[in-house]
Amino acid sequence: MEKFDLLGKKLDGSVLIIGYDEESSFSRTFKNNKRITDVYLLNNTSETLFGKNSKRKKASNNINPKRKRISITKLAKELKKINIDYLVCKFDTIKPFFRSFIKNSILVGKKKVYLFLDNDDMDPKEIELRYKRFGLNVNVTNHKNEYLYEIEINNYKYPFIKGLLYNIRDLGYDLVEYIANILIG
Numbered sequence: 001m002e003k004f005d006l007l008g009k010k011l012d013g014s015v016l017i018i019g020y021d022e023e024s025s026f027s028r029t030f031k032n033n034k035r036i037t038d039v040y041l042l043n044n045t046s047e048t049l050f051g052k053n054s055k056r057k058k059a060s061n062n063i064n065p066k067r068k069r070i071s072i073t074k075l076a077k078e079l080k081k082i083n084i085d086y087l088v089c090k091f092d093t094i095k096p097f098f099r100s101f102i103k104n105s106i107l108v109g110k111k112k113v114y115l116f117l118d119n120d121d122m123d124p125k126e127i128e129l130r131y132k133r134f135g136l137n138v139n140v141t142n143h144k145n146e147y148l149y150e151i152e153i154n155n156y157k158y159p160f161i162k163g164l165l166y167n168i169r170d171l172g173y174d175l176v177e178y179i180a181n182i183l184i185g
Contacts, residue, residue, distance in 0.1 A: 007114060007148075011086050014038040016079070016108070019090030030088070040084070076107035085110050091117040091127075098122075099170045102130055105151075106158045115149040133166060134159070 008029030014037050020027045022041055030039050071078075087109045094101045105113045117124060124147050128138050131151050139150040 007088070008033055008036075011036060013085030013111070014040070014083060015086045015088060016040045016042065016084045017088045018042040019093030020088075040082075075101070075104040079108050083110060084108050085112075087113045089113070089115050091115055091122070092119070095122065098130075099167055099174070103158060103163055103167070106134065106136075106153060106156055109153045110155055112153060113149075113151040115151065117147040117149070118145070130166075130170065134162070 008026065011030070011033065012035035015030055017027055017030060017039065020041070021043060027039070027041065030036055087105055089101075089105075091098075115127065117127065124140065124142075127149060128140060131138050131149075134156070136156060137152040139152075141148040141150070
């Protein structure tokens, strides 16, 4: 993870961090970067906490600095008024919501999505395939069985009909995988 801590030093703009605590060294790296205007944290899994960086209250006064509950599945609906440049996510946190997260990450993010995978629960090629089928550029970095996916969004317009068909395909894929796990286990 030390190699990926450099990521927090090179970003600028507003960042949404999903799956990392406020006390983690990874989150502190983002907060200490002066080029980052706002840092938003989503913690836990289904019902999550949303808070703004207390050091930079003047950067965006239109957001209530109090904590608010947001569901990851409705991320785009809740954050549509906020311009998020970068999304930084821990895959273990968003794994149960990954089908809806693909759509939400494309709709919410303006520049890039960084996705961290640190175990072998899901095939790394499958994650790459699910973003590449929308025509997005995906760069994968592997470091000691940890993967960093860098997905370039650059104000991409989400195709809703195509996205619906891919969501149905993903549901079938997940259903077959679930049945196979029951039969094998």
